Amino acid sequence: MTAVKRYVSQGHSLLHWAVEVEVLCRRCGRAGVVRGNPSWRQWHATFLCQGCGHRLETGKIPWQGPVLATGRRPCGFCGHQWVHAEQRFETVWQVQSETAQVPCPNCQKPNSVDLSFSRDNREDSANDPYFGLELALKQDTRLGTLWAFNAEHIHQLKRYTAAQLREGSGTKWSYFTRLPSWIKSAKHREQVLKALSKLEARALTRKWSPNQ
Ligand SMILES: [Zn+2]
Ligand SMILES: [Zn+2]
Structure with missing residues (x-):
């Protein structure tokens, strides 16, 4: 009996993964990590570029994105x-x-x-939610652009994409519910997984979840 690959969604919104966001430094172009707290009441983040020392902190720096x-x-x-x-x-x-x-x-x-x-930070605009910097983890495919905040985010996307059976709570704000249909489509599975592996290889952060 071969096990059917399952993914059980916890119903998280995109911001769940925003504790670490890999971005491109606006000053030197190097990839770095924004570290933040995405909860509504404690919304806060900092960015310190390891390349040029460029430093950003929410509350001190106005929005720079769309x-x-x-x-x-x-x-x-x-x-x-x-x-x-x-x-x-x-x-x-x-x-x-x-x-x-x-x-x-x-x-x-x-x-x-x-x-x-x-x-005007739309969900599909591939910017960090704190400062609006361009995401570092973006991968173009023939179908569209895949992007993620960090390694854990990619890991969960890979597990979701690989799953033949997707279960769990899907409110209207849940990240997986809102993904574009080309990512969810079984016929694009191999192509999406390949692109996600490329992204994973470039990630500066590490995945957090202990399972798999
Ligand atoms: Zn820099
Ligand atoms: Zn007139």
Whole structure:
């Protein structure tokens, strides 16, 4: 009797793995580890680059990742309400101006719209959740990009991907529930596992779980 490989999900959200996040240093480009506490009340993290000494701490450093810029005003020419602006930037460093030139949808004349900025870290944007730095553990495949925070995260993804039977609590916020379908699909299993092994070989952190 061959055992069917099972994975029993604990229903964790992505942030469960955010105690260690392997990122690329913005100053020198080297991979390093953000160490943090992702629980809502104790949200805190630090990053110290071993390559160049660049240091970040939550509360002292503003968000550096993706931002959404939005604004609106009545048209200065015809009074039409509203002239809306909305732009997304991959990092705060790409923001050049606090206003946007937007044509009025009614009279087409250009209006200068003041922008306000909010962090826009989507689940698929492959940034660390504390500072918005680019993740170091990313692997492109023909199907899409795989990414993970750390070695334990990869380990759990590998076990999940290898499993023929996936069980456990799947709330709407559970990480495995929210994974893109190409990762979950049995027909991509070998390809996904191969890419995960490549990621695993590059990881700076170690897996935590004692089983397997
Ligand atoms: Zn550095
Ligand atoms: Zn107008």
